[in-house]
Amino acid sequence: MCEHQLTQEDLEFDKKHIWHPYTSIITPLKVYPVSKAEGSYLYLDDGSKVVDGMASWWCVQQGYNNPRLNAAAISQINKMSHVMFGGITHKPAIDFCRKLLSLLPDDLECALLADSGSISVDIAMKMALRYHNSLGYTSKKRFLTIKKGYHGDAFGAVSVCDPVNSRHSAYNGFLAENIFCKAPEIRFDCSEEDVEQLVEELDVKPFARLIEDNHNEISGVVMESIVQGAGGLRMYHPYFLKRVRELCCEFNILLILDEVAVGLGRTGMLFGFEHAGVVPDIVCLGKTLTAGYLTLSATVTTRKIGNQISIGPDGCFMHGQTYMANPLACAVASENLSILMEGKWKSQVCQIETQLKKELLPLLEHPIVADVRILGAIGVVEVMKRVDVEDLQERFVKAGAWIRPFNNIIYILPPYIITSQELTILTEAIKYVLDFI
Numbered sequence: 001m002c003e004h005q006l007t008q009e010d011l012e013f014d015k016k017h018i019w020h021p022y023t024s025i026i027t028p029l030k031v032y033p034v035s036k037a038e039g040s041y042l043y044l045d046d047g048s049k050v051v052d053g054m055a056s057w058w059c060v061q062q063g064y065n066n067p068r069l070n071a072a073a074i075s076q077i078n079k080m081s082h083v084m085f086g087g088i089t090h091k092p093a094i095d096f097c098r099k100l101l102s103l104l105p106d107d108l109e110c111a112l113l114a115d116s117g118s119i120s121v122d123i124a125m126k127m128a129l130r131y132h133n134s135l136g137y138t139s140k141k142r143f144l145t146i147k148k149g150y151h152g153d154a155f156g157a158v159s160v161c162d163p164v165n166s167r168h169s170a171y172n173g174f175l176a177e178n179i180f181c182k183a184p185e186i187r188f189d190c191s192e193e194d195v196e197q198l199v200e201e202l203d204v205k206p207f208a209r210l211i212e213d214n215h216n217e218i219s220g221v222v223m224e225s226i227v228q229g230a231g232g233l234r235m236y237h238p239y240f241l242k243r244v245r246e247l248c249c250e251f252n253i254l255l256i257l258d259e260v261a262v263g264l265g266r267t268g269m270l271f272g273f274e275h276a277g278v279v280p281d282i283v284c285l286g287k288t289l290t291a292g293y294l295t296l297s298a299t300v301t302t303r304k305i306g307n308q309i310s311i312g313p314d315g316c317f318m319h320g321q322t323y324m325a326n327p328l329a330c331a332v333a334s335e336n337l338s339i340l341m342e343g344k345w346k347s348q349v350c351q352i353e354t355q356l357k358k359e360l361l362p363l364l365e366h367p368i369v370a371d372v373r374i375l376g377a378i379g380v381v382e383v384m385k386r387v388d389v390e391d392l393q394e395r396f397v398k399a400g401a402w403i404r405p406f407n408n409i410i411y412i413l414p415p416y417i418i419t420s421q422e423l424t425i426l427t428e429a430i431k432y433v434l435d436f437i
């Protein structure tokens, strides 16, 4: 038995005392002990290995145990793991931000580093509120968003998540009441000739009406760029985002785009908003920044907004967290951006997309399959009914794949470095489990 292997006692302790995501502390779902990960593989304690189809929830683009990212972490850990950012600065933060800003559109140039995606969304919302307040628009205190979104589990973020999925009714009276438009209907891959007209009619019109009726109260629009991730892996048409950008400009509303999941290449573009040719007023980045090594987020805005907030009544932006710009996280993120800037990601994502289309689209013929959607390195198979997660997960593991479905959605977003043989293990596993749903 290797030293990292868990004992029965360990597992019982875990089950009794440690909460896992979205589980009961009384009857938790089964967990699989993992002791090591390498490339695209997770190694389970029973000696088997599974291809990670989830990239540990969007994060691990460059594979596990990546030598360059390891080296960056080790080199930094030997200098300093952490130092407060109040009154101190350091090379890892500066290097990381220099690279990040060089990748973002020119207008986005003021970065605030924090420690999770949820918090980056909270920060963006605070920025929008402080910006309008400092301009004297004191009634602009709410946010407009679309249903089926996901922005994290902190309260600010929750207030713009899908109201049903994130149980808004449970926090009634406490949670900020924001404005929700129906989720866009026209999908990314819609091939109708008059697609823009359809988007205008079905998606833009209801959104525009909410803006026209409420713009005096709306500080910002918060949306995920193109892909609505944890809210159902929906992919909306870029023309919708283009029109939302125009409406925000017209009505003095800030556009906050959440790229926590799709930023850094996942959709085939470096940033999801590039599909629509727009630039947000504030962008939120997270998950993908350190390629799965450490938690780090960046909220980036324009000089105009940064300045306006700073000349407001506070004379500053009132936000500062203990682990802000953590040097270890910044050093890894900086190396991750170097890897991205070498440009391989583009062909990797493109190859994954081509293979996903070839291997997943035929599943549309299976009677249980309702839809197949593919964009960049994201593959989604929607089935006709809610799946039994624990049962399917067991079957996936037997088939050599780490895939964790939710509701009626089976999806994969593998590391960019996955080989075509490894990717086939994932798509074959999906094909295999369909007969058991």
Ligand SMILES: *Cc1c(COP(=O)(O)O)cnc(C)c1O
Residues within 6 Å of the ligand: 115, 116, 117, 118, 119, 121, 150, 151, 152, 153, 224, 229, 230, 258, 259, 260, 261, 286, 287
């Ligand atoms: C995961 C996610 C978040 C929240 O990030 P955490 O680091 O889990 O807090 C926010 N927005 C989107 C789009 C996400 O996918």
